[in-house]
Amino acid sequence: MDMLAGKVKLTQQSVNSAMNPTDALARPIRLEARDVTVHYGAKQALFGISIDIPDRAVTSFIGPSGCGKSTFLRCINRMNDTIEGARVGGSIKLDGEDIYDPSLDVVELRARIGMVFQKPNPFPKSIYENVAYGPRIHGLARSKSDLDEIVVSSLRKAGLFEEVKDRLSEPGTGLSGGQQQRLCIARAIAVGPEVILMDEPCSALDPIATAIIEELIDELRENYTIVIVTHSMQQAARVSQKTAFFHLGKLIEEGVTEDIFTNPVHKQTQDYIMGRIG
Amino acid sequence: MATTSASTSPQTAPERTRLIRAGLRRRHRSETIFRGLGMAAIVLALGFVVLLFVDVIRKGVPAFVQSNLHLEVFFDPAVIKVDPAPQTGDFASPAEFQAASLAWQRDVALLNWNRIIEASLRAKLPANTQIDTRELLTIPETNARHQVRELFVANPALLGQTVPVDVLASANAANWIKGNIDRSLGDAQQQMSPAARAVIDAFETSGTVSNGFAWSLFTNADSRAAPAAAGLLGAFIGSLYMMLIVIVLAVPIGVAAAIYLEEFAPKSRLTDFIEVNINNLAAVPSIVFGLLGAAAFINYLHLPISAPLVGGLVLTLMTLPTIIIATRGALLGVSPALRQAALGMGASKTQMVFHHVLPVTLPSILTATILGVAHALGETAPLLLIGMKAFVAQVPVTPLDQATALPVQIYLWQGNENRNFFEPRTAAAIMVLLGVMILLNGTAIFLRSRLEKRV
Ligand SMILES: Nc1ncnc2c1ncn2[C@@H]1O[C@H](COP(=O)(O)OP(=O)(O)O)[C@@H](O)[C@H]1O
Ligand SMILES: [Mg+2]
Numbered sequence: 069m070d071m072l073a074g075k076v077k078l079t080q081q082s083v084n085s086a087m088n089p090t091d092a093l094a095r096p097i098r099l100e101a102r103d104v105t106v107h108y109g110a111k112q113a114l115f116g117i118s119i120d121i122p123d124r125a126v127t128s129f130i131g132p133s134g135c136g137k138s139t140f141l142r143c144i145n146r147m148n149d150t151i152e153g154a155r156v157g158g159s160i161k162l163d164g165e166d167i168y169d170p171s172l173d174v175v176e177l178r179a180r181i182g183m184v185f186q187k188p189n190p191f192p193k194s195i196y197e198n199v200a201y202g203p204r205i206h207g208l209a210r211s212k213s214d215l216d217e218i219v220v221s222s223l224r225k226a227g228l229f230e231e232v233k234d235r236l237s238e239p240g241t242g243l244s245g246g247q248q249q250r251l252c253i254a255r256a257i258a259v260g261p262e263v264i265l266m267d268e269p270c271s272a273l274d275p276i277a278t279a280i281i282e283e284l285i286d287e288l289r290e291n292y293t294i295v296i297v298t299h300s301m302q303q304a305a306r307v308s309q310k311t312a313f314f315h316l317g318k319l320i321e322e323g324v325t326e327d328i329f330t331n332p333v334h335k336q337t338q339d340y341i342m343g344r345i346g
Numbered sequence: 347m348a349t350t351s352a353s354t355s356p357q358t359a360p361e362r363t364r365l366i367r368a369g370l371r372r373r374h375r376s377e378t379i380f381r382g383l384g385m386a387a388i389v390l391a392l393g394f395v396v397l398l399f400v401d402v403i404r405k406g407v408p409a410f411v412q413s414n415l416h417l418e419v420f421f422d423p424a425v426i427k428v429d430p431a432p433q434t435g436d437f438a439s440p441a442e443f444q445a446a447s448l449a450w451q452r453d454v455a456l457l458n459w460n461r462i463i464e465a466s467l468r469a470k471l472p473a474n475t476q477i478d479t480r481e482l483l484t485i486p487e488t489n490a491r492h493q494v495r496e497l498f499v500a501n502p503a504l505l506g507q508t509v510p511v512d513v514l515a516s517a518n519a520a521n522w523i524k525g526n527i528d529r530s531l532g533d534a535q536q537q538m539s540p541a542a543r544a545v546i547d548a549f550e551t552s553g554t555v556s557n558g559f560a561w562s563l564f565t566n567a568d569s570r571a572a573p574a575a576a577g578l579l580g581a582f583i584g585s586l587y588m589m590l591i592v593i594v595l596a597v598p599i600g601v602a603a604a605i606y607l608e609e610f611a612p613k614s615r616l617t618d619f620i621e622v623n624i625n626n627l628a629a630v631p632s633i634v635f636g637l638l639g640a641a642a643f644i645n646y647l648h649l650p651i652s653a654p655l656v657g658g659l660v661l662t663l664m665t666l667p668t669i670i671i672a673t674r675g676a677l678l679g680v681s682p683a684l685r686q687a688a689l690g691m692g693a694s695k696t697q698m699v700f701h702h703v704l705p706v707t708l709p710s711i712l713t714a715t716i717l718g719v720a721h722a723l724g725e726t727a728p729l730l731l732i733g734m735k736a737f738v739a740q741v742p743v744t745p746l747d748q749a750t751a752l753p754v755q756i757y758l759w760q761g762n763e764n765r766n767f768f769e770p771r772t773a774a775a776i777m778v779l780l781g782v783m784i785l786l787n788g789t790a791i792f793l794r795s796r797l798e799k800r801v
Binding site: 175185205 | 683684687690693694705
């Protein structure tokens with residue numbers, strides 16, 4: 069087995085992904101994390117994570133629960149700032165720009181890096197207002213018709229428009245779980261982010277809703293850099309081009325998804341993939 | 347699966363079923379007992395509420411009826427001997443007119459209006475009735491002469507005319523008419539002379555006196571000289587001013603303080619200390635707030651005594667901790683998912699609070715506020731300490747005028763010597779207070795359900 073994690077030679081062609089898997093690593097790097105550590109109070113949750121996230125591809129984080137996947141994801145849009153007692157060390161660069169630079173405004177950062185959460189959390193407002201909220205606070209729409217257009221196109225991109233076009237003024241919380249999650253995706257898309265972070269976006273959904281979201285993620289990859297946390301290895305295999313395996317706060321192995329699943333380098337990765345841990 | 351678990355446990359399957367069944371009976375029994383206790387507690391509580399309401403209503407309903415005397419008042423020029431009322435046109439300046447007008451009104455007030463009342467009463471007496479003036483004048487309430495005088499002041503052209511006027515029967519007369527007094531009691535125990543009682547009975551048969559809805563209860567301020575005319579309007583307006591002051595001050599201050607403490611204040615020793623103290627303040631007996639108000643607002647700031655402004659400030663201080671605690675509780679209850687959603691969209695903390703968190707907590711905050719205000723409305727003790735138990739015969743015009751409050755009015759009437767007359771009146775005042783409370787609570791429930799339905 070090749071011990072050079074991340075640089076493993078490809079042995080198999082991707083079967084379910086339109087992009088050639090080698091492309092994932094060949095693509096320009098969008099996000100660059102170096103030696104990222106996180107402490108929650110006295111407890112260290114992440115130990116020196118370094119990873120490159122390729123542009124316009126799906127990168128998935130897998131690993132047993134509690135291993136720090138969400139924690140690392142939250143570092144990328146600085147959501148850890150909102151957690152009391154959380155301290156982040158190391159550096160994360162978006163297009164070469166340090167996102168922890170004190171001169172950088174996190175409001176702007178979060179407009180560039182959108183987030184979709186584990187449990188669908190639409191605002192308790194109308195479907196329209198849910199999507200319009202981001203453009204409104206960031207001042208992206210100059211007129212009402214601008215805003216209407218953003219809302220409609222975001223809902224279209226999230227594959228939700230046809231289902232909700234007649235009830236845009238109804239509460240977003242009245243949709244089904246899968247629709248709510250797509251609404252959250254539309255809401256994130258509406259501000260035109262470059263990166264979309266998704267933290268186990270399907271864990272609260274049934275298999276059909278999950279399949280729809282996975283398909284959507286595959287489509288969105290064309291235009292967005294996507295990072296997805298998932299506890300389902302099948303999902304990681306289905307939607308992502310790059311996979312990173314976390315264990316006990318450490319990044320054990322990362323590389324082309326294909327390789328991680330067919331040819332894992334580390335024993336822990338193997339054990340996890342074989343269902344022996346987690 | 348059954349076999350595997352059976353092999354790991356020491357009992358056989360039938361034995362286990364028997365054990366579970368035995369335990370089941372015990373579990374059901376304790377559930378039945380617990381339910382029974384719960385029901386008993388609710389029945390007891392409801393029973394007391396019903397008892398209270400029935401008692402208050404039974405006592406209070408008679409007070410909503412007043413006895414009116416229907417008189418034909420003759421504005422007798424032989425009694426009303428004054429110069430014609432001054433006219434605006436006769437004077438060079440408004441000030442001069444004002445002075446002359448006041449002098450004329452004083453002259454009018456000095457006339458013996460009781461003679462006019464007496465004459466109109468005598469006109470209604472059955473033939474050959476013997477009753478002296480003093481006895482006769484115990485039948486109408488003492489404010490009758492003011493009422494007639496004011497009619498004349500308002501319209502001096504009434505001189506020499508006869509007009510129908512309704513005046514209130516006195517409290518003692520009303521007691522007799524409504525049967526609040528045992529008619530079989532001896533003369534010594536009766537408040538009215540035998541002759542006066544006979545006249546009242548005659549008035550009743552002739553229709554000169556009749557009972558009607560007690561509007562005076564709602565249109566008059568308190569009165570001592572004319573107890574039958576004593577009303578709640580003064581106290582009601584006093585309470586209204588105080589409630590407005592509480593709403594205007596306590597709600598914004600309380601909600602803002604809660605938002606700051608819960609959402610923005612850094613967690614530190616100081617904020618912990620403030621939090622503990624707010625909780626303590628909520629438990630401070632209300633009378634202490636009265637002492638504080640007397641010291642701070644009256645002695646130090648020299649605000650007027652007995653004023654609804656001071657009462658409102660004291661009640662604001664008293665209500666603030668309640669509103670702060672309730673608001674913080676509501677904010678704390680907002681799901682972290684909503685906060686994350688907002689922050690994840692790039693909303694600032696302030697935007698998160700005002701766009702998302704506050705709207706969903708509004709129903710709870712509103713309910714807590716209305717209940718807090720209702721509580722303040724019923725508060726009596728602190729008001730006594732800032733002089734709001736003084737007898738006030740005028741309806742307050744501004745929050746700086748002397749006034750009393752509904753609960754204090756209840757307290758004052760409860761202590762009135764004319765028990766027969768004031769017991770129903772006290773109960774009626776309690777009914778009005780409870781009515782306002784129910785209205786406030788109903789509004790709270792209505793607004794809550796309305797706001798919760800809205801997205
Ligand atoms: N807000 C928090 N405060 C304290 N500890 C936390 C917090 N969030 C996560 N942790 C801890 O950090 C570790 C990683 O958690 P998390 O990133 O949620 O794991 P994952 O998403 O991989 O399941 C866990 O041990 C968890 O208990
Ligand atoms: Mg997680």
